[in-house]
Amino acid sequence: MSLLRVRSLSAFYGSFQALFDVSLEADEGETVAVIGANGAGKSTVLRAIAGALPVTPAAVEFDGRRVGGGPAHELVARGIVMVPEGRRIFPSLSVEENLRVGAYRGRPGPWSLARVYDLFPVLAARRGQPGTNLSGGEQQMLAIGRGLMANPRVLLVDEISLGLAPLVVRALYQVLRAVTREGTTAILVDQDVSEIMQLAQRVYCLRKGAVSLEGRPADLTRHRIAAAYFGV
């Protein structure tokens, strides 16, 4: 049974329609990739799932419950956790405090400060520094660590590779692989297609707010993906 199901989701920013009837599914333990060009609506889908957008309750179903529309802070308590686009580290908090904020709702689970420091030793070394003192890649690690501190059932990661060097991106995806191997469901959004396709069991491609392709990465050719991505 699907842990998370998005049904016929339409979303608006004011009078601008960003999503047209989008449907996707993620089974427990699965890693789902959402790809597409800039502005295709990928982040919007994640934000809708996280409860940060006003949508109809039936549009997002989690663990059998209708949760569309949030509020976001309640969904965190249920286990839907977002690692936002652009990292969004809190400047007034240190590295450790940023991590602790992730655990604000106190959800029980395997993740703790010690485990996150194990996963990202760099963060342990800099625990007392202001969160924004870190490099881009380190901030992304911090953002992921912060998300893990909430002990998510579904981890939403938005544009993990944005502004980062390929080597750093590869390292981050290794971490994601380790995390998802433990059984965490993940929905990943990225413009960089290559890494994400190696990790995901299912992929959806969005174009202009609608699903243009879905399937298992093994079944899809580069040609089909490019066609769905660019619409040629």
Place this chain on the structure above:
Amino acid sequence: MAWVDTVLQGLMLGGLYALFATGLSLIFGVMRVVNLAHGDLSILAAFVAVVVVETLGLNPLLALLLVVPLMAALGFVLQVVILNRLLGRGILPPILVTFGFSIIIQNALLETFSADSRRLNPGGIETASLSLGSGLAVGWFPFITLAAAVLILVGLQLVISRTSVGRAFRATSDDHETAELMGIDNRRLYGLAMALSLGIVAVAGVFLGIRTTFAFSSGPDRLLFAFEAVIIGGLGSLWGTLVGGAVLGIAQTVGAKLSPGWGILTGHLVFLAVLLLRPQGLFTRGRRIS
């Protein structure tokens, strides 16, 4: 020695101003809102203390045990029921609504308690003095006020820097959207911040009422002094608020000593001077006032 005495008085007064200022800057820090009813709420607290003292016969300092929770609860309700509904609508609505509160509170106090001045009597402690040696003495009560201000500031600083709620305050102040994604309920947090602010301002109001007479219209001046203390000390620094309060208090007492009608005006002029010469305040490191 008379001047040292005056400065000391100003310092004690500064403690009181720091209390007023702390409540104001806490709200501004977390929610970017200036509560124009801030001063009037402290006077409301003083009048509530009057009622508690008259009906229960308690010492005003003991009455604090009732007044502070009451005012904190009021703060929570005001925020959650009214002010939270103005979120996302820009800067104008909170200014106008809190201004409306200010007028409502003042006139309600006028109707209920008439225009008479009141004073809270803590049974002698306000005239007792503490000798500091070499002929210097400070009143016990002003000293207690300063001590209370420092204690509350230290407590608040600890809450903000060491507790989960304090982290939530700082995170929300930085980026309220992402704070929501961390599971922080912004609306409830704002209620909490307002409750804290009003609790502190209640202490300030009662201490003011013990120190001097007050009436329904005493609120606005408290807001002004709180504001001036915050600006002099610098935004975003709790210790700056204490310094700002002290500078303002000393300016007022020194000015009053020079010419009785000029006490408050001197405070205003010092405030203007700081604003013109060092607008970021005495404690911040060169940030703009916004």
Place this chain on the structure above:
Amino acid sequence: MEPAAVRIERTTRASRIGAVGGALVLIVLLSLPAWGDPSTMRLLVEFIALLVLAQMWNLLAGYAGLVSIGQQAYVGLGGYALVVVADDLGVNPFVAVPLAGVVAAAFALPTAAIVFRFHGGYFAVGTWAIAEVYRLLVANTGALGRGSGRTLKAVFPLARETREVTTYLLALAIGVAALAAVYVFLRSRHGLGLMAIRDSEHGSETLGVDVFRTKLVVYVGVAFGTGVTGALIYLNLLRISPDAGFSINWTAYTIFIVVIGGLGSLEGPLIGTALFFLVREYLSDYGAWYMILLGALAVGVMLAYPQGLWGMVAERWDLRFFPVGRRVERDPSPRPSPRRGEGGTP
């Protein structure tokens, strides 16, 4: 593909009707001294004074986004300037009224230099702090009568009826001039810039709007208008004191009028002032309750109908008596499009 033919319209049918109606009302008001009684004229002077104060505050806060709670500084300064210019400098008191406005505007310059360092809520408190400074300075000045204030003596030689009628006609002139000035300004290029600043300060800056200068011009202009009104008020009352002239109530009344009537429109303050006088008429016996009611009404309107009563009406029925915006309407008579192949840029 042929672009749809449109044209930019400025007037509406409602505004054309409103213009005619307004002219009629003005004629009636002008004739009032002939058939009305002095108490009506005094009431109308008060009404116009509050209306102009509200229009001024509306321009400042609703259009320029400068929320000042210190405008009472200019009411007081205008009132005191009237007394000084008329009594001490021997100028005709009626001529002294606009001059008082100039004095107020002069004080607005250094005030702006200080308060423009703040923004938002702190700007509001800053304006109030400055008003308090002015109040205290005046209350400590012997020549201005200290705490007890001064009486306007320059009008004593005049017959009472002459004074009352002239004050009334002056008030009418000020009211019409203020409304016209605000209306013309908002319809002008500068008005457009102002509304752009209100909507997005940063964005308008990138488009070349000189934000600082526009705000300064508006602030000083509003100070002038407020100062003139302050002088008018005390010409009517004949006696000024620091606590009265610099009272926060001037700001309280104008804020309530504008909020309840409707922020950011010219019609709103009109409705608001009318409502204010109605409430005062019926509740003045109840002392402070009427202020409590006004305050509660303002809070309630802000929560439920942020555009105020007029805003609600205007939205529902698309009414604009004072059209300051521009509407895009389909042009029923299409112009011929330029032919392909002809030289020159389209």
